[in-house]
Amino acid sequence: MFLRKKLKTSPKVAAKPDKPDLAEKPDLLDGLPDDLVVYILSKLSSSASCPSDFINVLLTCKRLNHLGLHPLVLSKAGTNTLAIRAKNWSESAHRFLKLCVNAGNTDSAYALGMIRFYCLQNQGSGTSLMAKAAIKSHAPALYSLSVIQFNGSGASRNEKDLRAGVALCARAAFLGHIDAVRELGHCLQDGYGVRQNIVKGRRLLVEANAREFMQSSPLPLTRTPHPKRLHCGSTTSGCPLLSDFGYNVGEPEMHPVNRFLKEWFESGKGELTPGLRLCSHRGCGRPETRSHEFRRCSVCGTVNYCSRGCQALDWKLRHKKECVPMDRWIIEDDGDGVEGMEIVGAGNVGPV
Numbered sequence: 001m002f003l004r005k006k007l008k009t010s011p012k013v014a015a016k017p018d019k020p021d022l023a024e025k026p027d028l029l030d031g032l033p034d035d036l037v038v039y040i041l042s043k044l045s046s047s048a049s050c051p052s053d054f055i056n057v058l059l060t061c062k063r064l065n066h067l068g069l070h071p072l073v074l075s076k077a078g079t080n081t082l083a084i085r086a087k088n089w090s091e092s093a094h095r096f097l098k099l100c101v102n103a104g105n106t107d108s109a110y111a112l113g114m115i116r117f118y119c120l121q122n123q124g125s126g127t128s129l130m131a132k133a134a135i136k137s138h139a140p141a142l143y144s145l146s147v148i149q150f151n152g153s154g155a156s157r158n159e160k161d162l163r164a165g166v167a168l169c170a171r172a173a174f175l176g177h178i179d180a181v182r183e184l185g186h187c188l189q190d191g192y193g194v195r196q197n198i199v200k201g202r203r204l205l206v207e208a209n210a211r212e213f214m215q216s217s218p219l220p221l222t223r224t225p226h227p228k229r230l231h232c233g234s235t236t237s238g239c240p241l242l243s244d245f246g247y248n249v250g251e252p253e254m255h256p257v258n259r260f261l262k263e264w265f266e267s268g269k270g271e272l273t274p275g276l277r278l279c280s281h282r283g284c285g286r287p288e289t290r291s292h293e294f295r296r297c298s299v300c301g302t303v304n305y306c307s308r309g310c311q312a313l314d315w316k317l318r319h320k321k322e323c324v325p326m327d328r329w330i331i332e333d334d335g336d337g338v339e340g341m342e343i344v345g346a347g348n349v350g351p352v
Helices: 034-047 053-057 060-067 070-077 091-102 106-119 125-136 139-151 162-174 178-190 198-216 258-266 308-322
Strands: 328-331 339-344
Touching: 034 060, 034 162, 034 339, 053 060, 053 091, 070 091, 091 106, 106 125, 106 139, 106 258, 125 139, 139 162, 139 178, 162 178, 178 308
Parallel strands: none
Antiparallel strands: 328 339
């Protein structure tokens, strides 16, 4: 329970000859009880458009700085309030995210978990934080954990857990995560980590398209004729995207966490070990944790993706215009006891 502050005014300010209005003007903020200020700050933290909108208020005075770090305020902090840029990363930013995590904020647990896992090379702590958010049904955290399981990230190639990846992906899809819906559709269609069910997989891919359409509907849509239907992904059947039906929609807005990862490595603040690559989808930013962790395009072999969701989006937005078949490309032995993989001829467009 909060203690109500007694009505209190600031000391009287001596009037200046040129500014008589400054004399004896009380500070009305001092008259507000703490619980009301905490409520106002909670609303601000949940609706701020960027971290500076919230932080600048905390720097106003000691009282706002103290109440702004109240657990109730930090637990309500929204995604944009936590959207720290890689160039502004510091120990203070790290401490702020930890305070939000301790206050029970799931968005901060996911953000800090991703940063620790991929940027700070602390896979154990990062996974634990993402799991903390996933337990509270945080869809992006569930999907990120599924990608880690599918790829065996932070471990060897033999430690992939496809069933766990499918289970996590299914939970994220149930919560409405579009990439998870698309990923699960591909898994069912290809029989990857789950019993093959082409009909159900196709239905999920259509659902992902519908959700994608609803998210992009505020953006202007243009209709362009296509001479033939384009396909990507599976050898059994295609995965129609909005562009396959002749609609060109805007690129989805990048999640602040993915933007942080991308900026972290592209700015040089974090260095990738030689031989490791970033996911080629420009809206992702995930790096490999070991050589040849991500799948390459089976046609050109020049791009790689952490997931089928990233592959499908990048194909629609960019790669289908750039993909040029190569007659032969070879992946050398990654030094981890895995035999080199050779692909001859041009297969389907998509990961192998």
